[in-house]
Amino acid sequence: MTRKWVAYSRAALTAFEMSLRQNIMDGFIIFTVLIQPLLIALLALWMLRAESGDQAIFVVVGSGMTGLWSSLLFISGNSITGERWSGTLEILVGQPTPLPVIVFGKNLAHVTQSLGSMIIAFLLSSVFFSFHLEVQQPLLFVLSILLTVIAFVSFGLIIAPVFIMNPGVQGWQNAMEFPVYILSGFLFPIALLPDWTTPFSYILSPYWAARALHGATTPGGTASDILFSLAMLVLFSLIYLLISSYLFRKMLMKTREDATLGFQ
Amino acid sequence: MNAIEVRELRRVYKTVIGVIRRRTKEVVAVDGISFDVRRGELFGLLGPNGAGKTTTIKMLTTLLIPSSGTAHVLGQDIVTQANEIRARIGFIFGGERGLYWRLSGIDNLRYFASLYHVDPDHTRDHIPYLLDLVGLTDRGQEKVEGYSRGMKQRLHIARTLLHDPEVLFLDEPTMGLDPVGARELRQVVRDLQAEKKTILLTTHYMFEADALCERIGVIDNGKIVALDTPRALKNLVSDLSVIELEVFGVPEGLLEQIRNLPFVDTLSVEDQDQKQSLHVHTAMGSEAVPQLLGVLDSVRVGRVVVREPTLEDAYVRLVGGKG
Numbered sequence A: 001m002t003r004k005w006v007a008y009s010r011a012a013l014t015a016f017e018m019s020l021r022q023n024i025m026d027g028f029i030i031f032t033v034l035i036q037p038l039l040i041a042l043l044a045l046w047m048l049r050a051e052s053g054d055q056a057i058f059v060v061v062g063s064g065m066t067g068l069w070s071s072l073l074f075i076s077g078n079s080i081t082g083e084r085w086s087g088t089l090e091i092l093v094g095q096p097t098p099l100p101v102i103v104f105g106k107n108l109a110h111v112t113q114s115l116g117s118m119i120i121a122f123l124l125s126s127v128f129f130s131f132h133l134e135v136q137q138p139l140l141f142v143l144s145i146l147l148t149v150i151a152f153v154s155f156g157l158i159i160a161p162v163f164i165m166n167p168g169v170q171g172w173q174n175a176m177e178f179p180v181y182i183l184s185g186f187l188f189p190i191a192l193l194p195d196w197t198t199p200f201s202y203i204l205s206p207y208w209a210a211r212a213l214h215g216a217t218t219p220g221g222t223a224s225d226i227l228f229s230l231a232m233l234v235l236f237s238l239i240y241l242l243i244s245s246y247l248f249r250k251m252l253m254k255t256r257e258d259a260t261l262g263f264q
Numbered sequence B: 001m002n003a004i005e006v007r008e009l010r011r012v013y014k015t016v017i018g019v020i021r022r023r024t025k026e027v028v029a030v031d032g033i034s035f036d037v038r039r040g041e042l043f044g045l046l047g048p049n050g051a052g053k054t055t056t057i058k059m060l061t062t063l064l065i066p067s068s069g070t071a072h073v074l075g076q077d078i079v080t081q082a083n084e085i086r087a088r089i090g091f092i093f094g095g096e097r098g099l100y101w102r103l104s105g106i107d108n109l110r111y112f113a114s115l116y117h118v119d120p121d122h123t124r125d126h127i128p129y130l131l132d133l134v135g136l137t138d139r140g141q142e143k144v145e146g147y148s149r150g151m152k153q154r155l156h157i158a159r160t161l162l163h164d165p166e167v168l169f170l171d172e173p174t175m176g177l178d179p180v181g182a183r184e185l186r187q188v189v190r191d192l193q194a195e196k197k198t199i200l201l202t203t204h205y206m207f208e209a210d211a212l213c214e215r216i217g218v219i220d221n222g223k224i225v226a227l228d229t230p231r232a233l234k235n236l237v238s239d240l241s242v243i244e245l246e247v248f249g250v251p252e253g254l255l256e257q258i259r260n261l262p263f264v265d266t267l268s269v270e271d272q273d274q275k276q277s278l279h280v281h282t283a284m285g286s287e288a289v290p291q292l293l294g295v296l297d298s299v300r301v302g303r304v305v306v307r308e309p310t311l312e313d314a315y316v317r318l319v320g321g322k323g
Helices: A002-023 A027-047 A053-088 A087-095 A099-128 A139-163 A175-184 A196-202 A205-217 A223-258 B055-058 B082-086 B105-115 B120-133 B149-161 B181-195 B208-212 B230-235 B251-260 B284-297 B312-318
Strands: B002-017 B023-036 B042-046 B068-073 B089-093 B166-172 B198-203 B213-220 B223-228 B241-248 B264-272 B277-281 B300-307
Touching: A002 A099, A002 B105, A027 A053, A027 A099, A053 A087, A053 A099, A053 A139, A053 A175, A053 A205, A053 B055, A087 A099, A087 A223, A099 A223, A139 A223, A139 B213, A139 B300, A175 A196, B002 B055, B023 B042, B023 B055, B023 B068, B023 B198, B023 B213, B023 B223, B042 B055, B042 B208, B055 B068, B055 B089, B055 B166, B055 B208, B068 B089, B089 B149, B105 B120, B105 B149, B120 B149, B149 B181, B149 B284, B181 B198, B181 B208, B198 B208, B213 B230, B213 B312, B223 B230, B223 B251, B223 B312, B230 B312, B251 B264, B251 B277, B251 B284, B264 B312, B277 B284, B277 B312, B284 B300
Parallel strands: B042 B198, B042 B213, B089 B166, B166 B198
Antiparallel strands: B002 B023, B002 B068, B213 B223, B241 B277, B241 B300, B264 B277
């Protein structure tokens, strides 16, 4: 059993490495991960330029999270569809490593590289706008980043099989981008939204990730509130993993029955 | 012991046609085929496009679920024991797809080796050997997007050997290759055969099947219409001669007249730019030539050759001149 998991971990790490190598030259990915979050950060920081610097760290974290979500939605969402078009999906399915393990490695690469958006926003804020940025609770911030990555990767494991089974849903990718920015409170607190939207926020792991990260970086965040958000993040990650396990099984059976693993 | 056992395997594809009045159309791709492949044998599936060769391979490689029937690879059921089979087989499908073009040849092999759980130390030593085997040693560091079609095919062969599989499924591996590339690839297949790998090869190139395969199953319209050694298949047409006539602009009506001649067994037509090459199978031998020329009196006729039948002629007879 241990040997099998060592082999799976190795396969996931190689998928991670190879995805990074491929993504580094992809213009669309560079735009999604770096340029778009940079534009969002620029816009928000410009609006804050007359204020004191207290909210700047909120913008840095928030715009970074927009990069995480866009990367997950577009790059992870499209990755399996892309494998199908390039004829590699059949090869990935026809070998002994389970497909979710490979997609986990690929998603990890996509989410990790999109942390670059947060660094870009940080540099923009401190160098060009001269805001003094200070992370209030560094340890909890690092822990929040780690769990955020895992939560987003898990979320991506749901998106990929859904897009394969329902190509029509993929057409709604653009429409899914901004509602999650808003409902998750990436760039402003959800308290500003109507009350009826709150339940939708609560079932999104990006909301709990944003809440933990904002809590750890801005003044006023309490350790108990951050830890509660992290617990919710872990809970939702587990739920997403369970759902994705079911969806992958269903997707693989359906594509083998319908002969839609590849295109002739 | 058999490496592959196929019993009454059937696969039906369903497609939805129409926009307003949607109807489901069923197409039978594989229609109840049965055959065995012995361990260490190189078995060929020969058939025209759309005969069911690729569908059969996809079912045997666990990528497609049969509509009915059973198949076992290395004693494991292709539906219920797919994971066990996957670790022990290798497969390639014809064409350039199925590789990561933005990665180098070596990175592609490293990636697939990890997915097949090959030990990293072994991978490091094994990849140079495989690149050498398929003649890509000098190009392994380059990105696949710069490879020719033949190089991609050879990289596929290297990929499929990474985990030293017991059974190989090669679906039209020389499709689209230039003659030199195809010959090199056939040599690789011969080398694998020498290593006693079980190989199931599909092709629609007769000489390839004749040169490589120990036994051949001829598949047409989803059914196996003949299964034997190349020599035995050729014997199916040993009573016939083949008359090849080069003609220019022959109308369909005259072709129909030739088909209806009592001494004509089968007629196949090959279009070559301005001219057509007619292949007439007949038991009459050269005596049929004057009568054929009589029918073709109104068209220009070039070269006329009478020859002994080949495997291709046996195949044409079996699949009714569609190949």
